[in-house]
Amino acid sequence: MNPRDSDDDHPGAAADSAAPQPPPPQQQPLEWRFAQVFGERAAGEDVQEVDIISAIEFDRSGDHLATGDRGGRVVLFERTDARDQHANRRELERQDVPITRHPEFRYKTEFQSHEPEFDYLKSLEIEEKINKIKWCQTANNALFLLSTNDKTIKYWKVQEKKIKQVSVMNLDTSQTVGKVMSTRASASTSKAPIPNGGCSEKSEGLNSELLFPPGGYPSLRLPVVASQEVNLVARCRRVYAHAHDYHINSISNNSDGETFISADDLRINLWNLEINSQSFNIVDVKPANMEDLTEVITCAEFHPTHCNTLAYSSSKGSIRLVDLRQSALCDNHSKIFEEHEAPGARSFFTEIIASISDVKFSRDGRYILSRDYMTLKLWDLNMDSGPVSTFQVHEHLRPRLCDLYENDSIFDKFECCVSGDGLHVATGSYGNLFRVFGSTPGNTEVTTLEASRNPMRRQIANPTRPTRTLTSMTRGVRRGGENLGVDANGNSLDFSTKLLHLAWHPTENSIACAAANSLYMYYA
Incomplete structure (x- = not known):
């Protein structure tokens, strides 16, 4: 991302102001291609509720990808087109232009992270759905990650375990063992046991007589323990529970590698990875009287490099930056x-659509990307007067807010992501569509993609279909799950399918997104 530099930042700005400045070079738009899909369902196949993906996260290297679903499972994928470190040097030198590498992932393992629970004190069912997944630092070739549902956070270690087996000896025990057991049984019935656990001389010699034939073996190979297979084992290292009265909406690792935060509607807690018995409440917006409550916390994120800085968003559309060095309680x-909204623009839906559903720091920590229901906003940490850029995502749905409110779609929480180089941002929409925007000044690139094998496909609205009025689209009239298609501008009118979760590869132009139970991956 190129910050908006002021003229005062450059020496000799006054002398250069008269000379015409060349426009910034126009960046070539990204050409997106389908890479692969996991869990693609056939046409007409029903999707089980427990199989719907609810969280996606790349690790810091981008070589591993984790997904969580509503059934409480975590599925791990690993990259297989690993960067060939032993590639022929002459071949690399012959390449005049870099060739886009096709990213390929394969299924690695899965494990059950959370189970459904019941809070008997509050008579509340706790779903097993995975709300968030965050990768932690790797150590000793083991993978570490945090996963959370509404109430409980778990710290997992995934490691390869070698299954050790004893190599086959040249002593054939298949027949002699049976003879030994039968002889022992007959000996025990015919002879009384000797006191103090002793045995007769005849019984003592059974092993030597039957296991080793007369004359013995010409050579005896000693058993050797050998590793035959490698299995991945997921083990829960710690459970961080009983610290939130409300549903956990986000977790975030600190850059110090030792702590992380968890946020619910009213509080943010700071944890140490090694200590699960206590946490520190650093943000508390709960008023003395709950009737005075005007906003709730919707998302919290640590700064990628400054371990003392974090940001959290609210349902009123504001993002607060707090410094842990100022005080123990960051009120x-x-x-x-x-x-600030324009005067006279306030309506019944203003606060609902202003609620921020997701915030992400750019990789360098200079910018914050936020997603509300209608737009994506890019904020510069050094400029709090307003967003640097605003990207329209759902402006075409403004006339339909009444219908979206009636079927609860207006409360959908769409995630957002920013590319590793900071030049692009992306977010999801309805109809399993997602949009990629160019984020640099002067870059008006907007690409609408569909989560399918043909991401650039455009569905043309059927002109013979009668126009639907707002009254005919209410929940009582419109049939559930009816696909309204896509209009001529690529805007989806199908509210039954939605792309809520997506993640951008940390170093490459590659996106992973979830459409129901299917994981689609694209590259540019």
Whole structure:
């Protein structure tokens, strides 16, 4: 991302101001291609609720990908087109232009992270659905990650375990063992046991007589323990529970590698990875009287490099930046980022659509990307007067807010992601569509993709279909699951399918996104 530099930042700005400045070079738009899909369902096949993907996360290297579903399972994938470190040097030198590598992942393992529970004190069912997954630092060739449902966070270690087996000896025990057992049985019935656990001389010699034939073996090979297979074993190292009264909406690792935060509607807690018996409450927005509650916490994220800085968003559309060095309880923010609405533009849906569902820091930590229901906003940490850029995502749905409110679609929480180089941002929409925007000044690139094998496909609305009025689209009239197609601008009118979760590879232009139970991957 190129910050908006002011003229005062450059020496000799006054002398250069008269000379015409060349426009920034226009970046070539990305050409997206289908890479692969996992769990693709056949046409007409029903999707089980427990199989719907609810979380996606790349690790820091981008070589591993984790998904969580509503059934409480975590599935891990690993990259197989690993960067060939032993490639022929002459071949690399012959290449005049870099060739886009086709990213390929394969299924690695899966494990059951959470189970359904019941809180008897509050008479509340706790779903097993995975809300968030965060990768931790690797150590000793083992993978570590955090996963959470509404109430409980778990710290997992996934490691390869070699299955050790004893190599076959040249002593054939298949027949002699049976003879030994039968002889022992007959000896025990015919002879009384000797006191103090002793045995007769005849019984003592059974092993030597039957296991080793007369004359013995010409050579005896000693058993050797050998590793035959390698299995992946997931083990829960720690459970962080009983610290949230409300549903956990986000977790985030700190850059120090030792701590992480967990956030619910009213509080943010700070944990140490090695200590699960206590946490520190660092943000508390709960008022003394719950009737005075005006906003809730929707998402929290640590700064990627500054271990003392974190940001959290609210249902009123504001992002607060807090510094852990100021005080133990960070009730006072160091900065607040919010966009003031125009006078007279307020309506019944204003606060609902202003609620921020996701925030992400850019890789360098200079920018924050936020997603509300209608737009994506890019904020510069050094400029809190307003967003650097605003990207329209659902502006075409503004006339349909009444219908979206009636079928609860207006409360859908779409995630967002930013590319590793900071030049592009992406977010999901309805109809299993997602959009990629160019984020640099002057870059107006907007690409609408569909989570399918043909991401650039455009569905043309049927002109013979009668126009639907707002009254005919209410929940009582419109049939559930009816596909309204895509309009001529590529905007989906199908609210039954939605692409909520997606993640951008940390170093390459590669996106993983979830459409129901299917995981689609694309590259550019």
